[in-house]
Amino acid sequence: MDWPIYMVFFFGGLSVLLMAGLPVAFAFMFINVVGVYLFWGGSIGLSQLILSIDSSINTFVLIPVPMFILMGTVMFHSGVAFKMIDVLDDWLGRIAGRLSLLAIGAGALLATLTGVAMGSVATLGSTLAPEMQRRGYSKSMTLGPILASGSLAIMIPPSALGVILASLGKFSVGKLLVAIVLPGLLLALAYAAYVVIRCTLNPSLAPPYEVRPAPLSRRVADLVVYVIPLVSVIFIVIGSIFFGVATPTEAAAVGTLLCFILAGVYGKLGWAVVKKAVSSATSITVMVLIILTGSAAFSQVLAYVGVTAGVTQLALALQVHPIFVLILMQAVVFFLGMFLEQTSILLVTIPIFMPIVIGLGWDPVWFGAILLLNLELATLSPPFGLSLFVMKGIAPAGTSIGDIYRAALPFVGINILVMGIMIFVPEIVLWLPGFMK
Numbered sequence: 001m002d003w004p005i006y007m008v009f010f011f012g013g014l015s016v017l018l019m020a021g022l023p024v025a026f027a028f029m030f031i032n033v034v035g036v037y038l039f040w041g042g043s044i045g046l047s048q049l050i051l052s053i054d055s056s057i058n059t060f061v062l063i064p065v066p067m068f069i070l071m072g073t074v075m076f077h078s079g080v081a082f083k084m085i086d087v088l089d090d091w092l093g094r095i096a097g098r099l100s101l102l103a104i105g106a107g108a109l110l111a112t113l114t115g116v117a118m119g120s121v122a123t124l125g126s127t128l129a130p131e132m133q134r135r136g137y138s139k140s141m142t143l144g145p146i147l148a149s150g151s152l153a154i155m156i157p158p159s160a161l162g163v164i165l166a167s168l169g170k171f172s173v174g175k176l177l178v179a180i181v182l183p184g185l186l187l188a189l190a191y192a193a194y195v196v197i198r199c200t201l202n203p204s205l206a207p208p209y210e211v212r213p214a215p216l217s218r219r220v221a222d223l224v225v226y227v228i229p230l231v232s233v234i235f236i237v238i239g240s241i242f243f244g245v246a247t248p249t250e251a252a253a254v255g256t257l258l259c260f261i262l263a264g265v266y267g268k269l270g271w272a273v274v275k276k277a278v279s280s281a282t283s284i285t286v287m288v289l290i291i292l293t294g295s296a297a298f299s300q301v302l303a304y305v306g307v308t309a310g311v312t313q314l315a316l317a318l319q320v321h322p323i324f325v326l327i328l329m330q331a332v333v334f335f336l337g338m339f340l341e342q343t344s345i346l347l348v349t350i351p352i353f354m355p356i357v358i359g360l361g362w363d364p365v366w367f368g369a370i371l372l373l374n375l376e377l378a379t380l381s382p383p384f385g386l387s388l389f390v391m392k393g394i395a396p397a398g399t400s401i402g403d404i405y406r407a408a409l410p411f412v413g414i415n416i417l418v419m420g421i422m423i424f425v426p427e428i429v430l431w432l433p434g435f436m437k
Helices: 004-018 023-038 043-056 064-078 080-092 098-114 115-132 140-156 160-169 173-179 181-201 215-242 248-265 272-304 307-317 322-337 342-359 364-380 387-394 401-424
Strands: none
Touching: 004 023, 004 272, 004 307, 023 043, 023 272, 023 342, 064 098, 064 160, 064 248, 064 272, 080 098, 080 215, 098 115, 098 140, 098 181, 098 272, 115 140, 115 387, 140 181, 140 364, 140 387, 140 401, 160 173, 160 342, 160 364, 173 181, 173 215, 181 364, 181 401, 215 248, 272 307, 272 342, 307 342, 322 364, 322 401, 342 364, 364 387, 364 401, 387 401
């Protein structure tokens, strides 16, 4: 049997199971068991599958994932994140599109704390969207910035999805987390520039309103008390990785401890908060690890039956510039992003993509950063980006799914623009990792 037939069997079967509504982890596991039994020697293959599952999660590299998730759940359930939003609001004054900018700024900071796009969208949507509607903001300037800022969780470290990507691709977690700093900030600035320009040209999109004056001394004090400590945690985590003081795992552990300490200092670390934070982080982590086990086995089966080698040879044999291969790969991810969530996309594509990346001599960190931005785009892409449905669930009454789609499209365009910059100006990704020890 030739490898294209195997490919149709595995990817076709997986697609059918996912479209039937079977959870991602069970879909991978089912297709793995059937494929291993049929093509890998029956019971012998099943024994190998068990060993593969064990080795896929029995690794030190994955420990930052639960730590980064726990950082976010502590800050979210303690309410510290909401206070940070209030402080940022005081500092924005009368800037055009003030509340939309607040959504982007708060989203960038929440992204560093939660690492989960849907969590940021839910937080900002429930707190800012009703206020923006009350102030007369258009739906595009209400929904769009909240959706876009939530997706920054993937591109601003610490990023749990970044850890998973580097782990699956078998390249440096630390370098990838550092590499996405500049692209993530560029994306946030591009969002902010779009909001300011659009609201300046058309003030009716975000009507100005009177802002209660706040003494500079109070604003500075709030900034020092509620924002700088949280930002400092992120600098400590990323800085310790950048300067080689700590591994990503050690840095994640320190960051998590500091988040607990901060919540305690603010008087928000009660037993109820700890219970909710740990429970939420545990549920998310278990889900991620179960999916990873299925992906690792899926990768091995594809390699065994020759699909990985076949696709790699086909890509290397194409008589086109390598950049067109890269664009085609990103187009595949963009298409999948309209229907699947990010982890599922990673698990399906990485076994095929990474051998091509190595074969073409690309830097895996550069490719990984581009892929992460594309996965962020997946959360915003109509018709099935997950952040769109989170927003639909918490949006003010009268908001249709069409309104949400239209609000997301300009930010989809901005993401594609930044992705193009990352592709054609690789230094924006590789400059910072180049200084790492």
